[in-house]
Amino acid sequence: MIRRRAVPGGEHALPATLHPVLRDILLARGVREAEALDLSLARMAPMKGLSGLDAAANRLADAIQSGQRIMVVGDFDADGATGTAVAVRALRAMGAAGVEFRVPNRFEFGYGLSTGLVDTLAESPPDVLLTVDSGICCHDGITRAAELGIDVIVTDHHLPGESLPPAFAIVNPNLSGDDFPSKALAGVGVVFYLAGALRARLRDSGWFGARRPEPNLGMLLDLVALGTVADVVPLDRNNRVLVEQGLRRIRAGQASPGVMALLRAGKRDYRNVSASDLGFAVGPRLNAAGRLEDMAVGIRCLLADDVEEARELAATLDGLNEQRRAMQATMQDSASAQVSAIIEQLGDEVPFSLCLHDPEWHQGIVGLVASRVKEATHRPVVAFAPEEEGSARLKGSARSIKGLHVRDVLAHVDARQPGLIDAFGGHAMAAGLSIAANRLDDFRAAFEASTRLFLADEPPRAERVTDGELAAADLNLDFARELHAMGPWGQRFPEPLFEGAFEVLDQRVVGGAHLKMVLRPLDGHEVIDAIAFGTLPEDLDDARRARFLYRLDVNHFRGQASAQLVIEHIVR
Structure with missing residues (x-):
């Protein structure tokens, strides 16, 4: 079905000189004031109200001024990689002496700050551990870190569970009672705000001077823009400011060598770069490392200051992306065959949801397959792959449609059938989970039943909205x-x-x-x-x-x- 986007009537304060079509486009997206068109950095939402910011900035400032070791632990997607690079670059620019980073290998440790990852730090634990784009649900890992005497600062944007982990500080705009106006910040945006608060704290203490100049954090905005776009968070006013300012730096040739090299690998001209270029050319190349191997190579690319080093690392990422594309094409053919078989078997009674699995699939790519099938069928899709070759456990990636909060659907399945899902997490449009391989049929039936309940037995209908x-x-x-x-x-x-x-x-x-x-x-x-x-x-x-x-x-x-x-x- 094709539907034209509604243009609300009533008074507005958009410029009279605006093209009538542009005016209607903006009104249809909720923009009614001329002031909202100003995407200058001065329009960035102020830091006040962001939960945990003061405590986190004070602890990091103390660590920097006393020469303590700081470990940054990111996530294995583009948001986590850019956020890790922002954290490391900001801390080093502000004079931190011992800053290292780690990123969990998804195939060894899984998502977030796990106890297994923390245990690898036991012989020489850092004084402070800063999570990026993760940590809000990592209770066990943070508890283990505390046992080792590590102060954990969580920066995250994902929704918290019923209880918060025992961290030293938690910076997250989606905590209950948080007053920060932009709930759509990506993980990289959260850590960028923390960097700003940390700089203010160090400035007030007299840390900066002639021998240690105060850094311009604007140098990080290309990374903030990339992570924000690649994580597909809503572009509210604040995120539009962050992305626009990052794009302006890139177009001016002021981006980090890694971002410039990734644009070149994607055959994009930095002088005309758009948000879609970051989303479709740079993001996938960065994500390929986390999907197939280890995101550390992606983070090193973003941290590289040498142009030639950045080019070599970008070439490695480009090669991984080509490998990812080939694997995805094979998996996509398998998924299409499964969907065709379901349609042939059921005829008009196509299920409200689709759960697909192939023992040959790669767990790092199932999310992409789920997304493509969702677009083709307009159904919520969960695609499963073995946790590892021959494993009795499956890793699944879910993608949803407008109007269906897939994490809530999984929570409903979990509440109705405790133990069916080993673990799950995510948000409205995407989620991850793990189940026992021999429970796949049980999960498929339970997911379908919960989906039907959430959709009130109204079949999902594909809709294209135009201007x-x-x-x-x-x-x-x-x-x-x-x-x-x-x-x-x-x-x-x-x-x-x-x-x-x-x-x-x-x-x-x-x-x-x-x-x-x-x-x-x-x-x-x-x-x-x-x-x-x-x-x-x-x-x-x-x-x-x-x-x-x-x-x-x-x-x-x-x-x-x-x-x-x-x-x-x-x-x-």
């Missing part, structure tokens, strides 16, 4: 640039999607799998280039005309800029 039709006169480079300038676009601040009917004047396949076209709107005379990724000529019902859902984009090629339609969907 309506564009006049032929607006299909030009100037308006494409205006749209681009209103970004960054992303989660819950979606990039404008338009619909329209076109004549297909020319078409050819490029890159073996993408359809390049020359189009002319039925109500216009000018032609415009278009590209439909993953589309072939036979996907068009009529080779001469078609109706599309598309984004209006700026295409940069050989130093020239032109307007281009990026086709998202062919309307049947």
Whole structure:
């Protein structure tokens, strides 16, 4: 189903000079004040109210001033990697003498600060351990760290459980009673705020001077932008400020060598970089390390100050990403076959949810498979892989649809059938879990029953939301640039999607799998280039005309800029 996004009426204070289409786009996304268009760093939400910030900053300041050892423990995704790099870079810039980092290998220790990971520090424990993008549910690991005399500072953005771990301090905007206005901060955003509070604490104590200059934390914003976009957190006003400021630094050539090298590996021009470039070109290359091997190589890339070292590490990550893509393609074929078999067996009675498994699947990639199947079927999906080869336990990754909080569904399953799920965690749209392999059918039935309950027995329906039709006169480079300038676009601040009917004047396949076209709107005379990724000529019902859902984009090629339609969907 295709639905046009509603534009609320009533008074607003957007500039009168704003293009009418842009005005409606902003109103439909809840922007009604001109002030909300200001994404300068001065508009970043103040630190006041962020839980645990003072206690965490004071402990880190004491550690720095007394020369104590600080260990940063991150997560194995892009948010955790960028957050770890922000923490390490900030601490070193503020004069910390002994800063190290660790990242849990997902195949050895699993997620977060586990007791197994803490035990590896037992022979020479740090004085302070700072978690990034994890820790809020790591009760056992934090308890073990306390036994070793380690003060643990948790920085996280995930929802807490029924009780909090026994940490020295917890910085998390989603704690009960927290007054910080932006609950959508990514893990990298949380640790960036802690860095700001720490700098203020050290400044007040007279720590900085001629021999130890106060650092400009703006140098970290490229990493903050990357982690925020890659973690697909909602782009509320505060996150839009952080991402926009990071993008501006990248476009000015002021990003870290690692980010620049990853952009180059993804064939993106840093001078025209957008949030989508971070999400689709840089993020996957960084995430590939955590999915297949060890995120430490990704963090080293982000920490590299030498350009050549950064390029070598980015090349390693690029190679891992190619390996990931090949493995994902094989797994995707297997998943599609399973879905086809389910549809053939059940006919019209397609289940409300899908639980897929293959003993040959890789646990680091099942989340990507679940996401693709969810997009294709508009069903919540859980994809399982063996914890390790021959294991009797399965690791699952869940992806959900709008209106269904998948972590709550898992909690409901757990409450109804205690012991069925060994462990789980996550948020509304994504979650992870583990179960015994011989309980897969039991889980599949329980997950389906809970999904039906949460959806009130209303089958999930695919819906595409557009911003309506564009006049032929607006299909030009100037308006494409205006749209681009209103970004960054992303989660819950979606990039404008338009619909329209076109004549297909020319078409050819490029890159073996993408359809390049020359189009002319039925109500216009000018032609415009278009590209439909993953589309072939036979996907068009009529080779001469078609109706599309598309984004209006700026295409940069050989130093020239032109307007281009990026086709998202062919309307049947």
